[in-house]
Amino acid sequence: MAKVVHKFGGSSLSSAARYHAVANIVLAHSQAGDLVVVSAAGKTTDTLVKLWQTFEQQDLHSGMDVISLLRNHQQELIQELLSGKRKAQVLIQLEQELTQVWQAFEQGNLQEAALLAHGELWSARLLSAYLQQLGVEAQALDARQLLCAPQGQLLHRVNEQQCQRLIGADKINVITGFIAADQQGQTVTLGRNGSDYSATLFARYMDVDEVCIWTDTQGVFSTDPRKVASAQKYHKICRAQAQLLAALGNPVLHAKTLSPLHGTNIKLAVRSSYDSDALGTEVVREGGCKHKHFITTLAQQDVIKVHQLEQGELEQLRRQLQTSLIACDVKGVWHLVVPQQHSGELLHHFGERAQLLESNVNGFALVAPQRELEKCQQQVKQGLSELNLNGRFSYLGEGYSLQLTDEEIGADSLGYLHQRLLGAQRQLAVVVAGLGNVGEVFVAQFAQQLARLRQHIDVKVVALVRSETLLFDPCGIDTEQWQTAWEQNAQPYTHDELLSRLAQLDYEHKVVIDITASEAFSQLYPQFAKADCHLISANKYAGTAPLVWYQSLKQELAQRNLQWRYNTSVGAGLPINFALADLQNSGDRVTRVQGVFSGTLSWLCSQYDGSESFSQLLLKAQELGFTEPDPREDLSGRDVQRKLLILARELGLELELNDIELSALMPSQLAAGTWLECQGKLDALDEFVATRAQQAAVEQKVLRYNADLRIEQGKVEAKVGLVAVPTSDPLAGLQPGDNIFVVNSNWYQDNALVIQGPGAGKEVTAAGVHSDLYWLASKLS
Numbered sequence: 198m199a200k201v202v203h204k205f206g207g208s209s210l211s212s213a214a215r216y217h218a219v220a221n222i223v224l225a226h227s228q229a230g231d232l233v234v235v236s237a238a239g240k241t242t243d244t245l246v247k248l249w250q251t252f253e254q255q256d257l258h259s260g261m262d263v264i265s266l267l268r269n270h271q272q273e274l275i276q277e278l279l280s281g282k283r284k285a286q287v288l289i290q291l292e293q294e295l296t297q298v299w300q301a302f303e304q305g306n307l308q309e310a311a312l313l314a315h316g317e318l319w320s321a322r323l324l325s326a327y328l329q330q331l332g333v334e335a336q337a338l339d340a341r342q343l344l345c346a347p348q349g350q351l352l353h354r355v356n357e358q359q360c361q362r363l364i365g366a367d368k369i370n371v372i373t374g375f376i377a378a379d380q381q382g383q384t385v386t387l388g389r390n391g392s393d394y395s396a397t398l399f400a401r402y403m404d405v406d407e408v409c410i411w412t413d414t415q416g417v418f419s420t421d422p423r424k425v426a427s428a429q430k431y432h433k434i435c436r437a438q439a440q441l442l443a444a445l446g447n448p449v450l451h452a453k454t455l456s457p458l459h460g461t462n463i464k465l466a467v468r469s470s471y472d473s474d475a476l477g478t479e480v481v482r483e484g485g486c487k488h489k490h491f492i493t494t495l496a497q498q499d500v501i502k503v504h505q506l507e508q509g510e511l512e513q514l515r516r517q518l519q520t521s522l523i524a525c526d527v528k529g530v531w532h533l534v535v536p537q538q539h540s541g542e543l544l545h546h547f548g549e550r551a552q553l554l555e556s557n558v559n560g561f562a563l564v565a566p567q568r569e570l571e572k573c574q575q576q577v578k579q580g581l582s583e584l585n586l587n588g589r590f591s592y593l594g595e596g597y598s599l600q601l602t603d604e605e606i607g608a609d610s611l612g613y614l615h616q617r618l619l620g621a622q623r624q625l626a627v628v629v630a631g632l633g634n635v636g637e638v639f640v641a642q643f644a645q646q647l648a649r650l651r652q653h654i655d656v657k658v659v660a661l662v663r664s665e666t667l668l669f670d671p672c673g674i675d676t677e678q679w680q681t682a683w684e685q686n687a688q689p690y691t692h693d694e695l696l697s698r699l700a701q702l703d704y705e706h707k708v709v710i711d712i713t714a715s716e717a718f719s720q721l722y723p724q725f726a727k728a729d730c731h732l733i734s735a736n737k738y739a740g741t742a743p744l745v746w747y748q749s750l751k752q753e754l755a756q757r758n759l760q761w762r763y764n765t766s767v768g769a770g771l772p773i774n775f776a777l778a779d780l781q782n783s784g785d786r787v788t789r790v791q792g793v794f795s796g797t798l799s800w801l802c803s804q805y806d807g808s809e810s811f812s813q814l815l816l817k818a819q820e821l822g823f824t825e826p827d828p829r830e831d832l833s834g835r836d837v838q839r840k841l842l843i844l845a846r847e848l849g850l851e852l853e854l855n856d857i858e859l860s861a862l863m864p865s866q867l868a869a870g871t872w873l874e875c876q877g878k879l880d881a882l883d884e885f886v887a888t889r890a891q892q893a894a895v896e897q898k899v900l901r902y903n904a905d906l907r908i909e910q911g912k913v914e915a916k917v918g919l920v921a922v923p924t925s926d927p928l929a930g931l932q933p934g935d936n937i938f939v940v941n942s943n944w945y946q947d948n949a950l951v952i953q954g955p956g957a958g959k960e961v962t963a964a965g966v967h968s969d970l971y972w973l974a975s976k977l978s
């Protein structure tokens with residue numbers, strides 16, 4: 198069953214390197230049955246249009262030159278990407294097709310649509326062959342076998358049946374965008390930039406979950422990011438605004454693209470094929486997010502005044518001209534704003550009914566939430582006069598305002614207007630849960646981090662959460678005065694209340710930072726995700742929850758373009774998660790991770806020499822902020838077991854907590870009851886440790902609590918427990934409280950990669966949580 202339709206435009210396929218990047222995206226983001234819709238590579242369609250023009254002018258000489266251009270470009274791509282028989286075959290096919298084109302050219306029977314179709318055909322064939330060469334089951338499909346559109350009218354039922362019949366469930370289907378056929382099998386096109394439309398049509402016919410348009414921009418921005426560096430990327434926009442932007446001529450999404458998605462739950466995302474890790478923009482159903490602000494520029498437009506429009510006439514003209522056509526109802530008289538190159542055709546069409554009102558005007562459209570529109574229009578007018586731009590036509594429409602001027606809106610003017618209108622920056626709302634050892638230090642460190650964070654995004658702490666009381670202020674809490682605000686305004690709350698407040702919080706981004714040690718709080722993560730919150734956890738419960746729950750949380754977050762960071766859940770501030778991710782991203786394979794992963798147990802084992810009882814040392818470790826709220830979580834080995842599981846899952850292993858063998862550093866009778874009750878039985882702990890330490894000392898050894906994960910020939914062994922190591926062993930020489938992670942991999946086979954340093958403590962852990970928050974802020978900017 199197809200799950201995703203990916204669509205790659207010409208710029209994503211303009212060179213062999215780009216094909217390579219696209220193949221990597223397909224490998225990482227698709228599964229058998231998915232669809233990959235492609236446009237013509239680079240400028241191929243423009244070159245084919247040039248060929249058509251030379252044909253119309255019967256200019257054989259220039260025609261031959263254009264054919265050579267096409268041949269060279271395609272041959273270059275094929276030569277660089279394919280090898281052996283596959284390459285020979287694709288080259289032969291290309292040559293045969295070019296020969297046929299040339300024969301048709303010479304014989305005067307070239308067909309425009311069939312000629313233009315070659316761009317997409319070549320892309321689909323080459324990408325599919327390249328994927329096959331990489332070992333992927335893939336097939337190239339010609340959309341003319343799937344989409345029937347006589348006189349431009351798609352036969353949806355027939356097309357759906359054809360798609361269900363021909364699209365393979367067991368392979369990646371690489372399909373030509375932009376083209377269809379009529380009932381006689383003749384090529385028809387779906388209009389310039391019609392490949393996005395093909396993608397959403399296939400999505401509807403195949404009932405997929407998602408369409409992902411991979412393009413050369415990172416998503417949908419508040420204005421053109423090539424002209425205005427501070428343009429804001431939106432992670433969510435609603436379909437109605439996307440449709441409006443397209444109708445106003447904004448190039449990111451095209452007018453027809455959204456129509457097949459009406460009434461469906463199919464998700465539409467726009468992402469950059471140049472930066473496939475970056476969050477893109479999700480186009481959500483109406484009500485799925487707040488309305489945003491945009492400025493989209495217009496250049497070289499004419500305004501035509503039309504008396505009396507017939508029903509359906511505008512729609513028909515839009516289809517015929519394949520262009521944006523903005524219709525403004527000015528006191529009962531229609532004013533059409535249309536790109537200048539089409540106004541002749543329009544005037545001809547309307548005849549006596551129309552007159553040209555303005556010629557060659559420029560300007561922009563502002564799209565904004567309806568209730569703010571009039572205010573925005575006033576600001577615009579003021580901005581225009583400050584910039585000395587001469588207004589020629591202005592119109593307040595449903596959800597947008599149009600301002601046409603004599604002068605073109607250059608980058609500087611656009612930047613000025615953007616700043617004036619959308620001055621409000623991107624905002625990240627921060628919720629901090631857990632104000633204990635680490636949480637309090639985290640909040641105290643916030644003030645000094647703020648300037649750094651705000652280089653990327655405006656950050657506001659909107660909620661501080663303890664287990665029973667909540668301080669909530671959507672406008673932001675002053676972290677330097679939070680205790681006073683807490684005393685005055687904190688309220689008892691329920692989880693449902695917290696969730697509903699978070700869901701209503703209208704910030705561009707939200708993050709819940711979990712610095713509790715609460716399993717119950719971690720169980721709210723799926724609901725936080727549904728409220729569109731990113732997550733940062735020092736808490737280890739979610740990362741070690743049952744696999745099914747954990748995987749479905751990860752899936753939910755991925756579907757919503759949300760991030761989850763949990764760097765401090767292992768090694769506190771030490772960058773072990775980064776290191777493992779980096780090794781894997783660079784193609785390495787980790788074969789073993791072992792060492793001392795508990796700050797508490799490291800501190801206790803290093804400090805213990807028999808002069809002071811183990812239980813007294815334990816209370817000191819607790820005071821230092823090393824231990825878990827219930828120190829038996831450390832002594833039982835459970836905390837280390839969790840850390841090893843988090844790392845194992847980071848390496849892609851599907852383990853459960855109890856798949857990791859565990860032996861405790863405490864007698865079993867201490868497990869029962871509360872920690873308070875246990876404090877009367879700590880003699881048993883002292884005896885347990887003393888016996889083992891003495892046995893070790895006889896062999897010139899010391900005690901350490903070790904974790905070990907081995908992955909060899911597909912076999913996984915994972916255990917945590919007490920070991921006695923010789924005094925010469927690196928584990929014996931650890932500083933009290935230090936963690937050590939010893940990593941072996943293909944590249945670090947004999948000489949391991951070692952990460953060592955403080956593995957617990959409130960300052961380093963709080964700083965580690967800030968590092969996660971900084972990472973998120975920079976990712977969102």
Ligand SMILES: NC(=O)C1=CN([C@@H]2O[C@H](COP(=O)(O)OP(=O)(O)OC[C@H]3O[C@@H](n4cnc5c(N)ncnc54)[C@H](O)[C@@H]3O)[C@@H](O)[C@H]2O)C=CC1
Binds near residue numbers: 663735
């Ligand atoms: N202390 C350390 O060195 C490190 C701690 N961690 C993790 O950080 C987390 C916090 O550790 P500490 O600050 O030492 O613990 P702590 O016990 O001092 O603080 C936890 C706080 O969370 C609050 N809390 C409990 N349930 C809650 C709920 N449902 N909602 C909101 N707040 C709740 C508690 O009242 C307490 O104030 C733990 O998950 C721990 O495993 C991670 C790395 C190092």
Ligand SMILES: N[C@@H](CC=O)C(=O)O
Binds near residue numbers: 765769796
């Ligand atoms: N109790 C833990 C704290 C960090 O996760 C430890 O001591 O390592």
